[in-house]
Amino acid sequence: MSNVAVANRYANALFQVAREKGILIQAIEELQAIKDVVQSTPSFSKFLENPKFTKDQKRAFIQSSFQGSVSSEVLNTLQILVDRKRTDILVPMIKKFVALSYEAQNIAEATVFSAKALTEEEKTQIAQVFAVKVGKAKLLINNVVNADLLGGLKIRIGDRIFDGSVKSQLDRLERQLVTGTR
Structure with missing residues (x-):
């Protein structure tokens, strides 16, 4: 089974438990923080994947x-x-958990x-306008500054x-001028 399929199974299981206990939003925040730690600290992942350390040492570290x-x-x-060597x-x-929760x-x-x-x-105005356009109750906005756009927005x-x-x-105007269409 591929890693994506395995990740989806774990995400689904945690999603169901979190939904039953009513902690979806809390779990999203906690998992996002863990993801930030993992991505900003490469030594964290290296430790968890290092076979020289026992499961007990890794569990104690996580704890x-x-x-x-x-x-x-x-x-x-x-x-x-x-425990299952799936870090x-x-x-x-x-x-996947975040995607399931947002959905x-x-x-x-x-x-x-x-x-x-x-x-x-x-950001609030954009979220309100475009949430309606895509049929969502709420949009979470992540702003990326790109000076090449000159002005306006790309969403x-x-x-x-x-x-x-x-x-x-x-x-678009340049293409129209080059092709001779209006």
């Missing part, structure tokens, strides 16, 4: 690192991944590319792209 800062459900999932799927499992709550993530950083008010929500950037408008 001391996260106990008190994450729920028992999340901590138990981490311990199971250590390599931690980040894909977290991504259950009718939430979507949007990446908004803009020429300058957006204010919180602008990616899932596999949909809304491009209202000045750069794309100038590119």
Whole structure:
């Protein structure tokens, strides 16, 4: 079985437990924090995947690192991944869990590319307008500054792209002028 399929199974199991216990939002926050730790500290993953250390040493490390800062459900999932030597799927499992949780709550993530950083008010307005367009209750905005856009916005929500950037408008105009169409 591929690592993606295994990660999906663990994510589904944790999702069901978190939903039953009513801790979806808490679990998302905890898992996002763990993902940040894993991605910003390569030695963390190297330790967990190193065969020189025993399962007990790895479990103790997980316990001391996260106990008190994450729920028992999340901590138990981490311990199971250590026991089954599946720590390599931690980040894909977290991504799948977050996707399942957002889907259950009718939430979507949007990446908004803009020429300058957006204010919180602008992010809120974009979230309100585009949530309706994609049929979601809420949009979580991640702003990426890209000076090449010159102005306007380019918004990616899932596999949909809304491009209202000045750069794309100038590119379209250039194509029309080159081909001679209006």
